[in-house]
Amino acid sequence: MINPETRSDEQAVLEASQAFYAAIQTLDTERMERLWLQDERSRCVHPGWDVLEGWEEIRQSWANIFRNTKRMQVRVSQLSVQVVGDLAWACCVEDITYASEGGFGTALVGATNIFLRLNGRWLMVQHHASQLPSSEDSKFPVQ
Amino acid sequence: MINPETRSDEQAVLEASQAFYAAIQTLDTERMERLWLQDERSRCVHPGWDVLEGWEEIRQSWANIFRNTKRMQVRVSQLSVQVVGDLAWACCVEDITYASEGGFGTALVGATNIFLRLNGRWLMVQHHASQLPSSEDSKFPVQ
Numbered sequence: 001m002i003n004p005e006t007r008s009d010e011q012a013v014l015e016a017s018q019a020f021y022a023a024i025q026t027l028d029t030e031r032m033e034r035l036w037l038q039d040e041r042s043r044c045v046h047p048g049w050d051v052l053e054g055w056e057e058i059r060q061s062w063a064n065i066f067r068n069t070k071r072m073q074v075r076v077s078q079l080s081v082q083v084v085g086d087l088a089w090a091c092c093v094e095d096i097t098y099a100s101e102g103g104f105g106t107a108l109v110g111a112t113n114i115f116l117r118l119n120g121r122w123l124m125v126q127h128h129a130s131q132l133p134s135s136e137d138s139k140f141p142v143q
Numbered sequence: 144m145i146n147p148e149t150r151s152d153e154q155a156v157l158e159a160s161q162a163f164y165a166a167i168q169t170l171d172t173e174r175m176e177r178l179w180l181q182d183e184r185s186r187c188v189h190p191g192w193d194v195l196e197g198w199e200e201i202r203q204s205w206a207n208i209f210r211n212t213k214r215m216q217v218r219v220s221q222l223s224v225q226v227v228g229d230l231a232w233a234c235c236v237e238d239i240t241y242a243s244e245g246g247f248g249t250a251l252v253g254a255t256n257i258f259l260r261l262n263g264r265w266l267m268v269q270h271h272a273s274q275l276p277s278s279e280d281s282k283f284p285v286q
C-alpha cells in the first residue's frame with residue numbers, strides 16, 4: 001500500500017492506468033465513466049473504429065463494447081509513463097483475450113493513453129488503441 | 144504572419160503540427176529529425192507497424208518510409224489541440240495519398256500527436272497513427 005501523501009506523480013498515473021484496464025476487464029461501464037474527463041476535449045480510437053470525439057460518443061462506445069463482450073482479459077506490457085506538470089502520457093502493448101457471442105478471440109494492440117490531473121485526480125482525456133501487425137485477429141472489438 | 148511574442152501556446156502547437164506534416168510531405172528526414180525529442184522517452188506507432196521505442200528506432204523508421212516513398216500528400220482534418228503547461232496533445236484524421244515503387248495508394252488514418260515544450264520549442268514525443276475503418280488500403284505504409 002502506497003501512502004497517498006508520498007507517492008510520486010508517476011505512481012499516481014500508473015494507478016490511473018491500472019484502474020482503466022481493471023474497468024475493461026470487469027466490463028464495468030460506471031467504473032470506466034469515473035476514469036474519464038467527461039467533456040468535449042476527450043478523444044478515443046478503439047482498434048478498427050473511427051475517431052470518437054467528445055465524452056458522449058466515448059461513453060456510448062464503452063457501453064456497447066461491454067454489452068457485446070462476455071469476458072475480456074488484458075495483459076499490459078512495454079508500459080512507459082511520462083509526467084509533465086498536470087499532464088501525463090503513456091504507451092503500452094495490450095495483449096487482449098476476449099469472449100463474445102461470436103466466440104473467443106485474441107488481439108495484440110498498441111495503445112497511447114493521455115491523462116490530465118484535475119482537482120488532484122488523473123483523468124483519461126485520450127485513448128488511442130490499434131492492432132499491431134503480429135495480432136492474429138483483425139476484427140476486434142465488436143462495434 | 145503571427146508575432147512570436149503574442150501568439151498563443153495553442154497557435155505554437157498548431158505550427159509544430161503543420162511542420163510535422165510538411166516534413167512528411169517533403170519526405171525530408173532532416174526536417175523530421177529536428178521536430179522530435181531525440182531521446183528514449185519518444186514513442187511512435189505507424190499504421191500497421193509495431194510500437195517503436197526511443198529515438199533511434201523512430202529516426203530509422205522515417206528514413207525507411209521516406210526512402211521507399213516517391214510522393215506523399217496528407218490532408219489533415221478534425222484537428223483538435225489542447226495545451227496544459229509544457230505539454231500538448233492533438234488528435235486528427237490524416238487523408239493520405241502516396242506513390243511508391245508499387246504504385247499509388249490512399250489511406251485514411253487517425254492520429255494522436257503529443258508535443259513537449261523544451262527550451263521554448265514544441266517537440267514531438269509521441270505519434271500514434273492507425274488506419275480507420277473507412278480506409279481503402281490496409282497495406283500503408285511500406286515497412
